[in-house]
Amino acid sequence: MQRIKKVCVYCASSNKIESKYFEATETVARALVKNNTTVVYGGGANGLMGALADTVLEEKGRIIGIMPHFMKEVEFHHKDVNEFIFTADMHERKKQFMVGVDALITLPGGCGTFEELMEAITLKRLGIFTKPxxxxxxxxxxDDLLRMLDKAIEEGFLSEKHRPIWTVFTDPAKVIEAIMGSTPWSSDAINFAQV
Incomplete structure (x- = not known):
């Protein structure tokens, strides 16, 4: 089985969400640490980002925060995460999220998480990013986002060939299995990026 050495996790910074989301995040974090996988994330101390970092640190795993300088200045960063990359802006942050990772994992989140996910899907469609x-x-x-992606395929905005760009899973404990079960992707995807 191929080793999953490093993954990026997109997730929420909100503390005003149900406990099930925190529990799922902690489960994902434990599964990644158990697999000896380095976690890259947005560097925050609140919400699911904070829960992710806290759990990885409690389990003696490795976590790297990536955050623009302006967020550090308003004390959004997690004080116990000792590996940080501070970027000039949000665009550079998103680029850094993808450097050297074996997969991107999207947990429940808000507009920032949606944006990160959709940019990753776009880059994979173009063959620029090829990981799960x-x-x-x-x-x-x-469900609603997945229905929208289905509708984009049905209406001809995406091709059926693009459906394997993303992999959906429902059991946070099976995150490694979900990564390993993803359809391989190639930089040749640029050849069928246009519908």
């Missing part, structure tokens, strides 16, 4: 993109659809959180 995972979506944790916990209790149907992403």
């Amino acid at each position: 993109i995972l979506i944790l659809n916990l209790d149907g959180y992403y």
